[in-house]
Amino acid sequence: MISFISSFKPVFIALLLVAAVEAAVHQWGSKSDYNSNFFEFSPFREEKLQKFIIYDKFFLSGLASRPSDIMQVGDSSGLFGIKPKMVETQLHGLRYVNLGCCGDTGWKGYYDQAKLALRMNPEAKMLLLHVGPMLLPGDPRFNSWHPLNTSLHDHLLGPWRFFTLPSMHYRWKISRFIEFGQFDEPEIISTQFDESWNAKLKHLEHEDGWLPMPVDPATRPVEAVQKIADRNCEYEKSAEEVVLLGATKRRVLYPWLVRFAELAKDYNVKLAVVFGPVPCQREKIAGIDAIEDEVRRFQKEYPDVFIPHSMVNTYPLEDMADQIHLWPHATADYSKKLGGELSGWLTGKDGASGPYAPAAQ
Amino acid sequence: MAFHSFTYLLGFLPLVLLIYHVLRRNVWLTNLFLTVASWVFYAWFSLASLIPLLTSSVLDFYIGKKIHASSNPKTRKWLLITSLTVNLGILAFFKYAVWFSTSVIGWLHVVDSSFITVLTQVVLPAGLSFYTFQTMSYTIDIYRGKEVPCPSFVTYLCFVTLFPQLVAGPIERSTHLIPQLSRVREVVSPQMAVLALFLISWGLFKKIVLADNFGLLVELGETQARAAQGHDMVGAGWLFAYSFCFQIYCDFSAYTDIARGSALLIGIDLMRNFKTPHFARNPSDFWQRWHISLSTWLRDYLYIPLGGNRHGGWNTARNLLITMVLGGLWHGAGMLFIAWGLWHGLLLVLYHMIPIDKHLETKLGKRIGAVCSTLLFFHLSLFGWILFRASPESLPMILESMRYNMSHIARFHLENFHLFFVGLVCAVLIPDWLAYRKGVEFTDLYPRMPGWCKVGVWVAIFYAIILIGKRAGYDFIYFQF
Numbered sequence: 001m002i003s004f005i006s007s008f009k010p011v012f013i014a015l016l017l018v019a020a021v022e023a024a025v026h027q028w029g030s031k032s033d034y035n036s037n038f039f040e041f042s043p044f045r046e047e048k049l050q051k052f053i054i055y056d057k058f059f060l061s062g063l064a065s066r067p068s069d070i071m072q073v074g075d076s077s078g079l080f081g082i083k084p085k086m087v088e089t090q091l092h093g094l095r096y097v098n099l100g101c102c103g104d105t106g107w108k109g110y111y112d113q114a115k116l117a118l119r120m121n122p123e124a125k126m127l128l129l130h131v132g133p134m135l136l137p138g139d140p141r142f143n144s145w146h147p148l149n150t151s152l153h154d155h156l157l158g159p160w161r162f163f164t165l166p167s168m169h170y171r172w173k174i175s176r177f178i179e180f181g182q183f184d185e186p187e188i189i190s191t192q193f194d195e196s197w198n199a200k201l202k203h204l205e206h207e208d209g210w211l212p213m214p215v216d217p218a219t220r221p222v223e224a225v226q227k228i229a230d231r232n233c234e235y236e237k238s239a240e241e242v243v244l245l246g247a248t249k250r251r252v253l254y255p256w257l258v259r260f261a262e263l264a265k266d267y268n269v270k271l272a273v274v275f276g277p278v279p280c281q282r283e284k285i286a287g288i289d290a291i292e293d294e295v296r297r298f299q300k301e302y303p304d305v306f307i308p309h310s311m312v313n314t315y316p317l318e319d320m321a322d323q324i325h326l327w328p329h330a331t332a333d334y335s336k337k338l339g340g341e342l343s344g345w346l347t348g349k350d351g352a353s354g355p356y357a358p359a360a361q
Numbered sequence: 362m363a364f365h366s367f368t369y370l371l372g373f374l375p376l377v378l379l380i381y382h383v384l385r386r387n388v389w390l391t392n393l394f395l396t397v398a399s400w401v402f403y404a405w406f407s408l409a410s411l412i413p414l415l416t417s418s419v420l421d422f423y424i425g426k427k428i429h430a431s432s433n434p435k436t437r438k439w440l441l442i443t444s445l446t447v448n449l450g451i452l453a454f455f456k457y458a459v460w461f462s463t464s465v466i467g468w469l470h471v472v473d474s475s476f477i478t479v480l481t482q483v484v485l486p487a488g489l490s491f492y493t494f495q496t497m498s499y500t501i502d503i504y505r506g507k508e509v510p511c512p513s514f515v516t517y518l519c520f521v522t523l524f525p526q527l528v529a530g531p532i533e534r535s536t537h538l539i540p541q542l543s544r545v546r547e548v549v550s551p552q553m554a555v556l557a558l559f560l561i562s563w564g565l566f567k568k569i570v571l572a573d574n575f576g577l578l579v580e581l582g583e584t585q586a587r588a589a590q591g592h593d594m595v596g597a598g599w600l601f602a603y604s605f606c607f608q609i610y611c612d613f614s615a616y617t618d619i620a621r622g623s624a625l626l627i628g629i630d631l632m633r634n635f636k637t638p639h640f641a642r643n644p645s646d647f648w649q650r651w652h653i654s655l656s657t658w659l660r661d662y663l664y665i666p667l668g669g670n671r672h673g674g675w676n677t678a679r680n681l682l683i684t685m686v687l688g689g690l691w692h693g694a695g696m697l698f699i700a701w702g703l704w705h706g707l708l709l710v711l712y713h714m715i716p717i718d719k720h721l722e723t724k725l726g727k728r729i730g731a732v733c734s735t736l737l738f739f740h741l742s743l744f745g746w747i748l749f750r751a752s753p754e755s756l757p758m759i760l761e762s763m764r765y766n767m768s769h770i771a772r773f774h775l776e777n778f779h780l781f782f783v784g785l786v787c788a789v790l791i792p793d794w795l796a797y798r799k800g801v802e803f804t805d806l807y808p809r810m811p812g813w814c815k816v817g818v819w820v821a822i823f824y825a826i827i828l829i830g831k832r833a834g835y836d837f838i839y840f841q842f
Contacts, residue, residue, distance in 0.1 A: 013816045018824075044580075155832075
């Protein structure tokens with residue numbers, strides 16, 4: 001015992017010192033909103049914008065914890081495409097919140113955000129997964145071990161989220177000091193966008209989670225969108241993940257939809273899967289039948305899940321900024337239309353409808 | 362599973378230690394448990410990566426037994442060739458398939474592109490090169506009569522898969538590890554436990570605080586060197602080279618420290634893999650301090666069988682070059698890895714012919730000569746690290762930007778960049794200098810430190826990790842090998 005105490009004495013004294021420092025910082029030190037290991041705050045590398053969006057939506061703005069009836073998760077097709085206030089005009093008093101973020105988080109990220117949302121708002125009635133079908137995260141760029149979804153899982157959802165210390169918020173200040181010689185936290189979160197966009201980013205709650213597409217439409221005429229569509233209207237890359245040390249591939253859409261359906265069951269909420277609009281023409285898309293078969297199979301096994309749109313929900317080029325994102329001017333109509341579809345389904349008027357419902361086959 | 366993840370440090374390792382101490386008195390059960398735990402550790406991200414691991418393990422266990430049982434030299438030889446062919450075949454397929462398919466086959470246009478596409482999707486299982494060399498040394502030692510087959514299959518599996526050293530070494534020898542696994546190990550003493558804890562913490566500090574931040578500077582240097590073409594932002598190649606030199610050392614030695622610390626907690630003493638390599642004065646000295654388990658492996662199973670230094674100067678030079686080129690190729694497919702190996706081979710030959718460090722010490726006196734030869738060899742090895750890290754596309758730009766000195770980096774307009782860089786370098790070199798003077802590693806100094814110093818080091822490690830440690834950092838570099 002004496003040997004144990006003498007060996008570990010320096011460790012215990014160090015722990016006591018740390019505890020004293022942390023107590024002092026907690027009592028007298030400065031505070032920051034971004035005190036989480038979720039953030040990197042490395043010098044010479046701008047923090048990922050997606051992290052600010054997720055953190056703001058879930059923790060700073062209070063959007064996730066407020067009593068909403070319908071909670072949307074998924075990629076940026078929904079983040080930039082759905083205006084909750086417009087959806088709500090069709091919902092007869094139900095409240096809608098847009099918690100969607102970004103394809104970079106991958107299927108696992110969408111799933112973890114859905115789980116987090118359902119944990120934070122046990123009163124929710126419906127989970128809505130909104131994805132842009134031309135950029136599904138089966139794409140190798142969005143593979144399931146992406147650092148963003150790993151840190152999302154570890155530091156926002158998993159048990160490690162409790163490992164925070166008062167002094168941790170000095171991390172951002174230190175990295176700013178190394179890089180810019182300043183010790184303050186910046187007003188502007190991302191240098192990629194202008195001030196108005198940054199202001200919106202910091203105050204997502206005013207639009208219940210919606211953000212406008214951060215590209216000036218004047219810089220991207222219809223011809224440019226057409227070129228983007230020609231290049232990106234395909235499913236093949238998005239639908240599969242390489243497995244078994246590269247020996248084979250696995251289709252990922254169906255298994256992930258099943259996981260979402262099971263999650264909704266676990267939390268006793270309804271599930272809607274919404275494929276966002278695209279500028280693509282069905283006949284030009286290779287591999288569409290195979291991937292739609294996965295959705296049909298899913299719908300057959302989970303008839304209670306509402307899938308209002310076909311995977312090729314073609315919108316005019318003028319409304320689209322690229323293969324999955326709407327320009328802001330088109331979001332109001334799209335949101336109202338979606339609100340109407342959800343309302344019809346929730347009130348039971350439309351029953352089990354949608355292009356993949358067994359009745360529609 | 363990554364050593365620097367919460368899952369490993371606060372979940373997997375404590376659980377393994379707990380169960381290990383319950384089972385400790387039963388060797389067979391302990392080894393079985395450690396083997397299964399190691400499989401879980403290894404298959405955390407990909408279950409399929411167990412396939413080559415198990416193939417290699419099972420094959421060498423049975424071939425080892427057959428070699429030992431056979432008295433016919435021809436049979437023994439064929440068994441050994443079978444083992445080497447399968448092991449090297451697995452290694453070659455996973456390590457070189459992508460390179461071979463994209464470069465060689467691609468150039469020759471001899472196979473249709475769909476075949477090449479399939480090959481490019483091959484995923485290299487982590488640690489393949491490490492455990493393949495480990496099992497190969499076992500079979501070769503039995504063939505040479507230096508080792509007898511391990512009587513227990515479970516103990517043998519534990520030797521190959523033991524989680525602390527499975528993914529990135531040290532490449533253990535059966536003669537060192539199997540005897541430790543074959544007996545009931547004592548309860549870890551408090552002194553050993555605190556040393557193990559220090560090894561793990563020091564490893565985490567080196568990985569999260571030093572290696573990953575140097576990694577940022579490597580990226581910055583490479584980006585700026587590319588941008589320097591036609592502009593005045595030059596000298597970035599130096600930043601790239603110095604940062605990578607320290608990054609790879611901190612990264613790899615951190616892994617070894619955490620591996621040795623974790624193993625110590627289950628009563629296993631893993632071999633040392635580093636010993637202050639930045640203070641080496643010549644290439645031979647360097648290879649006795651850098652990745653020791655690989656360099657001794659190459660010496661024992663390649664250089665000496667080739668003839669070593671036994672047949673005159675030319676043959677020695679040839680053997681050195683072959684050994685180092687193959688050592689470069691062991692790291693991965695690519696001309697630059699081969700160039701890195703060749704560079705070190707040439708340095709070994711050069712110093713063999715002209716002992717520059719000895720000349721410097723004679724001319725300048727022992728102390729100044731030692732400093733000069735250390736600085737000279739450090740910069741010679743620095744060129745090797747550029748070859749090791751650069752891509753064929755970025756290499757010319759990096760070398761071009763190195764025509765200008767590092768003071769030009771001030772033009773990056775990064776306010777306290779110099780402070781940051783110098784701080785990181787000091788955090789690597791000062792502890793290593795203290796250890797070098799005593800002929801040990803920094804972690805070996807811990808028991809000799811006064812109490813207040815120990816407390817200071819613990820607090821410094823803790824706050825360095827909290828305040829400047831990278832969160833979503835890089836994987837350990839040697840995972841890819």
